[in-house]
Amino acid sequence: MLKPLSLAPSFGFGDRLGLATLGHIAAVRDTKFAPIFAQQSVRENARTGRTPQQVMDEAQRAVDAAKWDDPWGADADHLKTLEDIPAFVEAGYTFFTIDPGAHVDNGADTDSAETLKRKVASLNWDELSALYLSGNGGQAWDSFDAQSLMRATVKYGRAIQHAVSMFERLSDLRDAFDFEVSVDETDSPTTPLEHFFIASELTRLGVKFTSLAPRFIGRFEKGVDYIGDLNALDAELEKHAAVTAYFGTYKLSLHSGSDKFSVYPLVAKYWAERIHVKTAGTSYLEALRVLASHEPDMFLKIYSLGRERYETDKRTYHVSAQLDLLPNTDDLPSLLNDFHAREVLHVTFGSALSQYGVALKAALVKHNNAYYDGLKTHFDKHLKLLKV
Ligand SMILES: [Zn+2]
Numbered sequence: 001m002l003k004p005l006s007l008a009p010s011f012g013f014g015d016r017l018g019l020a021t022l023g024h025i026a027a028v029r030d031t032k033f034a035p036i037f038a039q040q041s042v043r044e045n046a047r048t049g050r051t052p053q054q055v056m057d058e059a060q061r062a063v064d065a066a067k068w069d070d071p072w073g074a075d076a077d078h079l080k081t082l083e084d085i086p087a088f089v090e091a092g093y094t095f096f097t098i099d100p101g102a103h104v105d106n107g108a109d110t111d112s113a114e115t116l117k118r119k120v121a122s123l124n125w126d127e128l129s130a131l132y133l134s135g136n137g138g139q140a141w142d143s144f145d146a147q148s149l150m151r152a153t154v155k156y157g158r159a160i161q162h163a164v165s166m167f168e169r170l171s172d173l174r175d176a177f178d179f180e181v182s183v184d185e186t187d188s189p190t191t192p193l194e195h196f197f198i199a200s201e202l203t204r205l206g207v208k209f210t211s212l213a214p215r216f217i218g219r220f221e222k223g224v225d226y227i228g229d230l231n232a233l234d235a236e237l238e239k240h241a242a243v244t245a246y247f248g249t250y251k252l253s254l255h256s257g258s259d260k261f262s263v264y265p266l267v268a269k270y271w272a273e274r275i276h277v278k279t280a281g282t283s284y285l286e287a288l289r290v291l292a293s294h295e296p297d298m299f300l301k302i303y304s305l306g307r308e309r310y311e312t313d314k315r316t317y318h319v320s321a322q323l324d325l326l327p328n329t330d331d332l333p334s335l336l337n338d339f340h341a342r343e344v345l346h347v348t349f350g351s352a353l354s355q356y357g358v359a360l361k362a363a364l365v366k367h368n369n370a371y372y373d374g375l376k377t378h379f380d381k382h383l384k385l386l387k388v
Contacts, residue, residue, distance in 0.1 A: 002060075004094045004178045005034040005073045006210060007251060009273040009388045012036040012075055013379075014280025016048050016349060017287055017357075018055070019364050021062030023375025024283070029068075032273070032388045036095060037063060038074035039280065042084050043316065047350025049357075052076065052091040073178065077278070078185075082169050089170070095178035097213075098166045099185065100159035106187040108155035116150040123157040125150075131204075132197070140242035141192035152197040159183065160201045167207045180276070182213035184255040185318070190214035192239035199247050211276045213253035214240060220256040221319050223281050223346040224339050226263045234266055241270035251276045256318075258282035259342075264385035273388050281346040285336060286374045287364055288345055292332035294370060295363045299332060302356055303341075306348040313351055319343045 011033040013024040021037050028035045038059035045051065056074055063072060075095040076088035080102060088096065108116070120128075132144045144152070163181050170177060181202060183190055190198070195214045202209055217236050218228020226233070244252050251274045254260070254267060258279035267275060291299040307323060314321075321343035327335055335341045345352075353360070364371050 008034040012278040018058035027379035041078035097180040100162040103159040141239040178210040180211040211251040211253040309351040
């Protein structure tokens with residue numbers, strides 16, 4: 001049954017090819033996670049040439065075929081403008097992820113005191129300073145002084161206003177829905193104090209959000225494990241968890257959530273059931289793994305196109321793979337375990353699909369058992385470490 005999932009632990013399975021849901025169902029069955037089977041961002045739709053309705057229909061077909069009777073959700077991912085909303089509402093999406101990143105003022109991190117003062121003048125500063133500088137003592141995640149409050153206000157003030165507008169528009173169009181606010185693609189990490197500020201302001205302004213996705217320290221790149229100091233991340237997550245526990249009203253959402261095997265035990269430790277994990281391109285990489293084993297010629301064409309397109313296609317992603325470090329092609333299946341190859345193939349999916357999409361999908365239909373098994377194995381690894 002397609003419905004809002006509210007605070008149930010949830011796992012988002014993006015499926016850019018429309019052929020992965022049966023494998024996703026196999027992995028998520030008998031876990032405590034409520035699944036999102038239809039999940040696509042505006043950026044992904046542009047690159048795959050699919051509409052919100054098509055994504056929904058393909059997920060629905062698999063749900064019917066597998067006789068999945070439990071709740072599931074559909075995530076309109078990374079919606080940036082009011083105009084992005086209607087097509088997803090009409091197609092019956094239940095979960096709306098708002099990305100107000102374009103309204104985040106990344107300069108705030110380094111602005112001088114004078115610049116900050118000038119900028120906050122138009123941002124409701126009197127009310128905010130009365131609210132947040134009243135000296136209610138330090139919290140586990142730190143507390144504001146005038147300077148840090150100004151920075152948070154300048155950095156996120158307009159983004160919060162935009163999230164409020166998006167929420168209000170959705171409330172006009174739908175009765176019940178999951179609402180997520182994501183700032184995971186901003187230039188700099190969200191500090192625990194900024195996380196507190198965002199959650200507090202959204203709450204104060206009447207936004208009923210089910211999940212929030214901060215940007216954490218270190219690097220959460222697409223389709224690969226965490227890059228950074230795990231001990232530092234552990235200490236930082238503890239503070240973020242104190243913020244979510246303080247409100248107790250929303251889930252922590254982990255974007256670019258696939259393949260972060262070293263991070264899942266920390267997420268499980270701090271949030272247990274109050275989590276949403278979002279994955280997308282990793283299912284596409286599993287599709288390429290099937291090709292690497294069963295259709296090597298087609299795989300090699302996609303790989304060489306990926307090399308050509310990487311520098312261009314990577315621009316809207318946080319990735320750090322280098323073309324000159326790509327492995328040779330002696331052992332194709334194991335190539336899908338290589339950091340650089342994974343990222344290159346991951347961000348060039350749009351180019352690959354526009355050139356080889358029809359043949360790729362036909363190959364997956366032909367080798368559907370291998371794709372199904374690969375997806376199940378891959379996501380079992382994720383879900384086991386998250387052990388909700
Ligand atoms: Zn994201």
